[in-house]
Amino acid sequence: MRGIEKSLASFEQAGIRPVAISVDSPEASRDLLQKAGYTFTFLSDPKAEVIRRYDLLHAGAGENGQDIARPAELLVDASGTVRWINLTENYFVRARPEDILEKTRLLQ
Amino acid sequence: MNARRFNWPLWAGFLITLIGAFSFLTIFVWFPVTRDFPWANLLLFAIAAVFLFVGIRRGFARDRAHPTRSKIIASIVGTLSVAMIGLFLFSFFVVARWLPASSNAPHVGQKVPDFTLSDSNGKQVSLTELLSTPIQGKAPKGVLLVFYRGYW
Numbered sequence: 001m002r003g004i005e006k007s008l009a010s011f012e013q014a015g016i017r018p019v020a021i022s023v024d025s026p027e028a029s030r031d032l033l034q035k036a037g038y039t040f041t042f043l044s045d046p047k048a049e050v051i052r053r054y055d056l057l058h059a060g061a062g063e064n065g066q067d068i069a070r071p072a073e074l075l076v077d078a079s080g081t082v083r084w085i086n087l088t089e090n091y092f093v094r095a096r097p098e099d100i101l102e103k104t105r106l107l108q
Numbered sequence: 109m110n111a112r113r114f115n116w117p118l119w120a121g122f123l124i125t126l127i128g129a130f131s132f133l134t135i136f137v138w139f140p141v142t143r144d145f146p147w148a149n150l151l152l153f154a155i156a157a158v159f160l161f162v163g164i165r166r167g168f169a170r171d172r173a174h175p176t177r178s179k180i181i182a183s184i185v186g187t188l189s190v191a192m193i194g195l196f197l198f199s200f201f202v203v204a205r206w207l208p209a210s211s212n213a214p215h216v217g218q219k220v221p222d223f224t225l226s227d228s229n230g231k232q233v234s235l236t237e238l239l240s241t242p243i244q245g246k247a248p249k250g251v252l253l254v255f256y257r258g259y260w
Binding site for chain 1: 140144146201211212213215218219229230236238241250252257258
């Protein structure tokens with residue numbers, strides 16, 4: 001998230017809107033945005049409905065056994081078609097902003 | 109013979125092990141270079157291992173002021189350190205990989221289902237809107253959806 005925030009200008013230049021999605025409530029996201037200084041859109045999926053529909057659910061992985069999202073990054077073009085997806089094998093390893101920016105070339 | 113009483117390499121090894129274990133989530137996780145592969149922590153553990161090896165040998169030396177006590181302390185501190193390093197390696201290389209297969213996640217070339225979710229201001233936002241609301245006055249080329257674990 002920090003990396004995406006730092007590269008936000010480059011993403012916008014490339015015509016890409018970063019959007020974060022988790023089971024966090026809008027209030028929790030607002031706190032995070034304030035604390036961490038993030039300025040892009042954070043969406044709240046408290047019941048993990050969208051996360052489940054995208055098959056990105058990590059069942060019972062939350063602190064108290066809640067269902068949460070597994071880390072994943074998707075580049076979706078203006079028609080709503082997936083152009084690139086990254087499903088990490090290790091949750092400490094995430095796609096780097098510079099690599100994602102490289103992939104934005106796949107979008108017309 | 110104060111130097112003989114205090115087994116400093118043992119405690120230095122233990123301290124470096126502690127630093128190695130706790131610096132990942134507090135410091136190194138913030139930098140992709142040290143997060144994607146914990147080489148900084150592994151380096152600290154390697155340094156710790158050298159000190160621990162020297163410390164344990166020293167703890168079992170015959171010329172200790174309190175040989176039994178010295179051996180017990182060296183054994184406990186040594187075991188604790190090894191356990192901590194083991195736990196770190198297990199967490200990073202095993203537990204962190206316990207992720208679902210997500211085999212039905214959207215594939216490249218597939219259309220993703222639309223959705224409407226609340227943003228951090230409580231406003232309802234749909235994917236369609238995100239894909240059509242201009243960025244810097246221009247039609248967006250796309251969105252980057254970043255699913256993350258959240259902070260609950």
